[in-house]
Amino acid sequence: MRSVLCFGDSNTHGQVxxxxxxxxxxxxVRWPGVLRSELGAGWHVIEEGLSGRTTVRDDPIEGAHKNxxxxxxxxxxxxxxxxxxxxMLGTNDLKVRFNQPPSEVAMGIGCLVHDIKELxxxxxxxxxxxxxxxxxxxxxxxxxxxxxxxxxxxxxxRLALEFEIIADSLEVHFFDAGSVVTCSPADGFHLDADAHRxxxxxxxxxxxxxxWTHEKG
Numbered sequence: 001m002r003s004v005l006c007f008g009d010s011n012t013h014g015q016v017x018x019x020x021x022x023x024x025x026x027x028x029v030r031w032p033g034v035l036r037s038e039l040g041a042g043w044h045v046i047e048e049g050l051s052g053r054t055t056v057r058d059d060p061i062e063g064a065h066k067n068x069x070x071x072x073x074x075x076x077x078x079x080x081x082x083x084x085x086x087x088m089l090g091t092n093d094l095k096v097r098f099n100q101p102p103s104e105v106a107m108g109i110g111c112l113v114h115d116i117k118e119l120x121x122x123x124x125x126x127x128x129x130x131x132x133x134x135x136x137x138x139x140x141x142x143x144x145x146x147x148x149x150x151x152x153x154x155x156x157x158r159l160a161l162e163f164e165i166i167a168d169s170l171e172v173h174f175f176d177a178g179s180v181v182t183c184s185p186a187d188g189f190h191l192d193a194d195a196h197r198x199x200x201x202x203x204x205x206x207x208x209x210x211x212w213t214h215e216k217g
Contacts, residue, residue, distance in 0.1 A: 003044040004207065005079055006032040007072065007112075008088035011135060011191050012049030018143070018186030021051035029193050034200025039207060046079050054092045055108030061097065072112055073119060080121035081128075084207065087112055088133040088177065090159050091189060094152035102155050106162035113170050129210055131173035133203070134163040136181050136195075139188035149189070156189075175206050 006012055014030035016023040027033045027047075036045035050066065058064040065071070068089055076082065089112075093105040100108075113130055122128035137156040142149055160176040167174035180202045181195035191199065 001042055001044050002083040002212075003046065003079070003081070004035070004039075004084040004086060005046045005048060005075070005082050006035070006086050006088070007048045007068070007075065008086075008133075009049060009053040009068075009092055010051035011091070012047065012088055013051055014049065014196065015051055015190055017184035017190035017192055025193060025196060029196055031191070031196040031200035031203065034197050035204050035207070038201055038204030046082075048075055052092055053089060054098070055089045055105060056111050057093060057098055057100075057108070059092075059097075066092070069108075069111060069115065072115055076116065076119050076121040081123045082121050083123065083212075084129040084131065084210070085116055085121075086131045086133060086203070088135060090163070091135045091138070091152075091156065094138075094155050095148055096150050096152070097148075102158040102162045105155075105159060106166045109163060110166045110170060113166075113172055129173065130170075131175060131203075131206065132163050132167045133175045133177050134160040136178040136183050136191070139183050139185060141185065142188040143186075145187060145189065153188075173206065173210065175203065 014025040032045050032047040052062045052066045053068045056069040059066040090105045093100050117127050120127050138153045140153055164174050177199055181199050183189050184192040
């Protein structure tokens, strides 16, 4: 059985648009659950989504535990061995408090890729397949979140390009979530149930297209 770790923020956790972090879609609605269903019995899909998670930055308001890099290493070791790690982060790095350009957010994703390669949590101590997924751009109307993300809307439209550049340079897989889904107008940056389904189905096709060199056992 092959295993995939889905490592992300609230859009991996399944936060309902316009609701709080405890309002969450069910396991079969969230995109990792859709991915699990599409890939079938030969796959073990692990969900690791946390609302507010950044790539590599401690959050001075929400807490240092929102730093994705801090949590990733023990997470990889906990779930090893892993055939594939999917990283979908970046939106929270666009908060005003971090003052980061899209290129720096992409470099944060690059740091996570380096950590995965260094830790070698793949089968037999190898480097697993890695896929960077750029989150869909935020909408212009962020409702009550405007002050938190002010200016982030424009930056979010550049994440796909910057993430693809990083993915190419590090020779890992890349997928632009914005090519198949848009954020919900309920709050401007979360995915609704239909988007979760579309993303999970699209990612299943991307995963199956990877040139796997070993059979599922």
